[in-house]
Amino acid sequence: MILEGIRRYPVKSMLGERLTHAEVTPAGLEGDRRLALLDLTTGRVVSAKDPRRWRAMLTLRATGAVPGPVRISGPDGRDLGDDVDAVLSGILGAPVSLIATVPPGAALDRARPDEVLAAGVTAPVTVDETPLGGGTTFVDFAPLHLVTTATLDRIAEAAGPGRPVDATRYRPNLVLRTAGLPGFVENDWVGRELRIGREVVLRVVAPTPRCAVPTLAHGDLPAEPDALRVPARLNRVAPVPQLGPLPCVGAYAQVVRPGPVGVGDPVRLD
Numbered sequence: 001m002i003l004e005g006i007r008r009y010p011v012k013s014m015l016g017e018r019l020t021h022a023e024v025t026p027a028g029l030e031g032d033r034r035l036a037l038l039d040l041t042t043g044r045v046v047s048a049k050d051p052r053r054w055r056a057m058l059t060l061r062a063t064g065a066v067p068g069p070v071r072i073s074g075p076d077g078r079d080l081g082d083d084v085d086a087v088l089s090g091i092l093g094a095p096v097s098l099i100a101t102v103p104p105g106a107a108l109d110r111a112r113p114d115e116v117l118a119a120g121v122t123a124p125v126t127v128d129e130t131p132l133g134g135g136t137t138f139v140d141f142a143p144l145h146l147v148t149t150a151t152l153d154r155i156a157e158a159a160g161p162g163r164p165v166d167a168t169r170y171r172p173n174l175v176l177r178t179a180g181l182p183g184f185v186e187n188d189w190v191g192r193e194l195r196i197g198r199e200v201v202l203r204v205v206a207p208t209p210r211c212a213v214p215t216l217a218h219g220d221l222p223a224e225p226d227a228l229r230v231p232a233r234l235n236r237v238a239p240v241p242q243l244g245p246l247p248c249v250g251a252y253a254q255v256v257r258p259g260p261v262g263v264g265d266p267v268r269l270d
Contacts, residue, residue, distance in 0.1 A: 003196055003266035004149065005167065005175035009095070010070040012036040012060035013048045015219050016171075021262040023066075025202050026255050027136055028143030029173045031066035036138040037088065038103070045138060047108040049211040051121040053157060057091055058218050106132040107262040113228055113247070116212040118172075120223045121223075127137040129205075146174040147186070147250035154183020155215055155249070159226040169214040169227045170249050176267055184235045186251035193270045201260030203206070207248035214249070 009016035010035045023030040037046035037057075047058045061077075064070035071086075072080050080087045085097050107129050115125035132140045147170050155167040165173050174196075178185070189204040196202065214227035232247035239248055 001148075001179075001269070002177045003174060003263055004177035005172075005263060007167075007171070007175070008032045009062065009171065010034055010064050011060075012055040012219060013046060013054065013074065013108065014072070014085055014116065015058060015061040016059075017063040019263075021260065021261055024144070024196075024202075024255055024258050026143070026258055028073055028139060028255065031172060031207070032066065033138040035070055035098055035100050036102075037092075037096040037184075038099045040097055043103075043230045045106055045108040045132065046092070046096055047110070048213050048216060050109040050111045050132075051116060051212050051216055052096070052124065053109070055121055055216050058213075058216055060088075060091070061219070063085060069099065094172065100134060102134075102138060104133065106138070108132065110190040111212055113210065113212045113215075114232070117215070117228060118227060121216065122211070123128075132146060142252035143255055144173045144202060145171065145208055145250055146176060146202075146204075146253060147208075148176045148178045148181065149171040150178040150181040150185050151183045153235055154197075154234070155227070155230045156181075157229045163226065165224075165227060166221055168217075168218050168221060169224065170208075170210070172250055184231075184248070187235070187237055188221060189249070189251060190268065193256060195268045196261050197211065197259070197265035200255075201257040202260050203256050204251045204253050204255040206224075206252045207237050208252055209237075209239045209243070209246040210249050210251040 006019040048054045059075040061073045109127045110130040112126045133139045194202045215225045217223045231249050236245035
């Protein structure tokens with residue numbers, strides 16, 4: 001396998017940036033999900049996992065050098081400037097504040113994806129309070145998220161001719177180019193280690209359960225319900241024993257040995 005893509009999301013739930021090289025730290029990709037918005041009404045972290053309220057997050061883009069400042073641009077591509085909280089509150093239609101420290105007991109609202117598929121993104125559906133993964137960044141569960149081109153190709157094939165599936169919808173940190181492997185092969189990697197380049201070692205810990213986010217418009221990418229419908233049909237697995245089968249795409253990983261990675265690095269499964 002080959003490392004085909006590296007993606008970083010400096011602000012949780014916003015569009016991010018593609019990189020050619022990055023540093024993998026024990027907490028994940030350096031600079032990834034280092035900031036988030038706090039809903040000042042509920043005290044929860046803002047996430048497009050509740051699309052009725054927060055799908056406009058995917059019209060915003062965050063970029064920025066590490067350890068330099070993060071730049072946030074609006075739907076028109078222009079920098080939001082210094083009064084970020086006020087501008088973002090206006091765009092999102094609710095009072096929010098940009099934060100850099102994970103608050104104690106940090107949680108977000110996650111709409112049940114099957115209900116979103118059935119009722120649409122603007123309909124009131126059941127929303128579950130979901131704790132974040134802990135640590136110093138705003139990751140959901142584990143420091144890194146990866147997906148293979150084998151899985152993306154299988155979803156595109158099932159969606160029908162002329163329906164390519166962009167990895168952007170699944171918000172991975174690492175995209176692995178595969179040859180001759182079946183779709184959803186990541187399911188079989190749980191408990192095994194991936195070696196990337198000369199130094200980095202990751203341990204795959206769970207398949208990644210999907211929320212409604214892959215179905216939403218992402219910048220110029222239009223809404224695509226099949227991005228969730230296909231895995232809901234083809235790959236319902238239990239990501240952890242205490243959960244029942246859920247639609248999964250990709251896998252979560254922990255960092256065993258940090259170091260630099262670059263597009264084109266060889267990837268080996270031990």
